[in-house]
Amino acid sequence: MFCQVVWTDHTGFVLTQDQKRIYEDQRFSVERPNKKYWDLHIRDVRPTDAGKYVCQINTNPVKTKEVMLYVQGACSGYHSRNYSGIVVTWQNVF
DSSP states (O other): OOOOEEEEOTTOOEEEETTEEOSSOTTEEEEOSSTTOOEEEESSOOGGGOEEEEEEEOOSSOEEEEEEEEEEEEOTTOOOTTTTTEEEEEEEEO
């Protein structure tokens, strides 16, 4: 059986389907370090990116993983290509 993997934001807006970006914002992508993982990547994170993100796999029953992204603000002295000087934390939502 073929399974689809979808990442959505807190409103249910589809960001990615499998490894294809649906959302026009090119900062969002899916990376697969191995075949068990479907990692949502957000480059140049902005405070407006904060919120809940949901990964859904169309198995029977459907598997869902929710992650809460917190963007805490600018960080002095820390520079990263992926984070652009913004501190990012996340936690699992159960």
